[in-house]
Amino acid sequence: MTDKNAKNENSKIRIMTFFPPFIILVAFLVLSLVDQETFLGVINNINNWIIKNLGWAASILALAIVIVAVVAMFSKFGDVRIGGEDAKPELSNFSWFTIALTTTMAAGVLFWGPGEPIAHYAYPPTELYGVEPSTSGSLKFAMETMFLHWTIVPYCMYTVPAVVFAFMYYNAKKPYSIASEVSPLLGDRCYHPRWMQTIDAITLFAIGAGMAGSVAQAFMNISGGISKIFGLPSNARLWFMVGIVVAAVTVATAVSGIQKAMKHVSNINVYGFAIFLIFLLVFSNASFLFNLSTEALGGFAGTFIERILITGESVGTQWPQWWTTFYWFSWMAWAPTSGAFMGQIAYGRKVKHVLGLYVGLCASVSAIWMVLVSGTSLWVQTSGLFDLVASYDRGVENVPYDMLGALPLGNLIIPLFVVLIFLSTITACNSNCIAMAGISTQGINPDSPDSPMWLKLVWCVVPMAVGYIMIATVGVNGVKIIANFGGMFAALIMIGATASLGILIKNYKKFDKTDAGSSDKA
Template sequence: MKSLKHWVFWPPFLFVLAASVLSFTNKEAFIKITTGANDWVIANVGWVFSLAGLFMVVVCVGVYFSKLGKVRIGGENAKPLLSFRNWFAITLTTTIAAGITFWGIAEPIYHLVEPPKSMNLEPNSAGAAIFSMSTMYLHWTITPYAIYCIPALMFAFAYYNMKQPFSIGSTLAPLLGNKIHGKWGKALDAVCLYTLALGMAAAMGTSILNLAGGVNYLSGLKSASLLWAVIAAVVMTTFIISASTGLMKGIRILSDINFKLFLFIIVFIFLVGPTSYILNLGTESFGYYLTYFFEKSLFTGAAANDQWPQWWTTFYWANWFSWAALTALFLGRIAYGHTVRAFIIVNFALPAAFGGIWMTIFGGTSIYLQMNDGKFGDILTSSGPEALVYAALEAMPLSEIIIPLYLFIVFIAFVTSADSTLAAMGGISSKGITPESPEPGIFIKVVWGITISAVAWVMISFAKIDGIKMLSNLGGVPAVLLVIGIVFALIKVAKDPGKYDRTREELGGEQKRDRAG
């Protein structure tokens, strides 16, 4: 408790706790408040998410080719904290990897059986199939990773090269100077804790439903509140134990296991699934995605009063923004010793390519099964999205082996993601975090782990998949405003990196001392 930043920790913690208490004591009031706030968000702020996401893709590419691209994070003499392989594995598995294991099979069926009304596509038609697959590319490739990459890169440069404190406010130092580390900085960190708590609860809700679907398939236990509570408790205990071991043990080991399992399951489904159909549909849909990239990125549905973009694209962008601001502290911290261009490759280009491959294989398989069988839409309606994943895997050879393995992949994926998130939340809640002493205490990780698990269980118990979307949307509003500021801070740095890079001054001082000696 002595190391706790009270003005950063208590406001978001008490706010999230109050919401949980209200949900237990007055369910109707809780649902009315969250639904009303969510409806306002998706009706009024969706355009901000769309424009911001597209802008960040452009900035990512621009920074890669700028003078900043050649700068080494931590200075010219900085030695990498992680090997390139470990760095990529951790980055991939601690960002949206938990999401792709659930939505990769479930989401395409939603778009196939119920495409946007304003597009006049016939459900289960060829046009709906192409729309569905191309939408997976929109939601799971370059745009989400650009949203993650920009804040993480700005924090890495601010923390290691500008010698700023371990605070999300440091990302705005190029715009506001050291003024950001006063009361406004504490308020900013508190808001980011709130957004990440809701974003992580949304992701955990998705993983709980995914795991419950697997347990239901294997044991016959009903996917309901009691099972969700047990799964939440097991997952929470595991990621708290992992988080307590620190970066070089828990996260590194789990991410390496996770990455290898990802590669295995991708190759397996590609070889035993409808390979030709996957490749042909993926090629055609990718062409559609490129042709209509700007139109799909900026589709709000306002002209036709179509709610589809609000409940899908806005949901995803809000989710990414909820995570991005504070996850930047973790992703930036592990980038020490690598160049900015390498950072963009590992945090933007390679994960986006991986997401595209995953969605081509799993989304293509899902669409094929629905187009040739037709029962997956019925499964979605009768049993929920968590049942779709395992129904699709059941159609594969060796399903009795693959389904338990996939269940393990889902479990490890979320534990790895939660591990890194708790490290970031614990770090921003604590005093004395420096490059030399980067780990927060276990107590603060336990507190946040229990709180988030409780919120996730409450929302899926009362609102299921809609509850997950509400959490993401509510957490994304303040986050997107912050991230827009971070984008302009990074642009300012990219124009003249030497003006902000204090490691050059230190290197120059060392060289002078060496010559004098």
């Protein structure tokens, strides 16, 4: 196929893939503007149904994903190279790591990293674990919960669909479609146009909702920093202005492609992470951080299965649904589309190296982040340097800035923190804009991977607009509601991807069409 023909083919929109999720997401915007009371009633009713009826399923699926990912790493399938034996990586190891890390960490870890442990310290689920608020027990519980929510589980959720997609796309020569993440289970029937477009449409809605929740966190967090630096009120007006800037920069980097601006933004972001973490290590209390985290790590490991499966039904509490289940649904909402992107950049790597980088290295970095960031937040609170519980009660976006302001030279590092949120949001969003636009068009393949620029623009602006509406009307709980919406639909894909990885572990040769010694990517 010539470059011109490939370009023309890639400009053809997949109507039944693009329009259903686009229309539903736009309907969110229209209903919120026309009749806000009805809008809030509808979304709250749907959300309450999700957390009441599907929380148990999300917990079981999360555990199954972790088990399958670990088994895959140590199986014979782990030695398979994505793209064939002679496939060569297109990204350096460092760029691959930085893009994977910043794409998955996104703004969420910056938003919740300082604030969430304060919530668990001050408001633990006493009825579930007998932990009293603002005690040594809730201190340990807070750190255990950060390890549960932010380390191995989310990275397994990202990696399972990534490995299946990468193998089916490059090795099995299947289309650039989320259907490739479930095809080992469903067979070629999932590539029938009707099935394939349905699967991709479900995924586009899921990631649109997940992306909306993530950018909403970023709008609030960046605005909190601007408020701290310039004294402006962090409100819906400032969130809107921040959203405009984030959207503009995201589009600019997304249309430039993986190998250009996005790679440089990711590299800069990781250097910024390192500087920020070193600052916390030097100016907080390292002994407190490492001692508390070591103790909490033991508790996390010892209660892992119990905590991952908790639903709260036995004592009639919804705490797990509003925290743990929210995270499982949130990660699932991102996972199928992020998996397509992360699988695409894994070309030339062995499956065990993909799992090692994503589940091993990236999850370890996230754990270090929790040790230093969440640990510092808890130290500032318990040492009396600042009342971060009061900050949390004013709005979770206030916590990181009040935490930093309590440290020596902290006010100097606040601008860096704002920049990190900004860059993390851009990196995560433009990776998904690229993947979403690719899924929405025909003709995407390894030799012609670019989709139309206008589609990247659409899938950048619409989710960001939905995210803004949710926080402007519902507040921080709007982040959780929209994540639950997306995760509910994405869970269907994740069930298929998990089963598909199990099938590949057992019999990957059945699907592999690469010839030993061939480096052809077509």
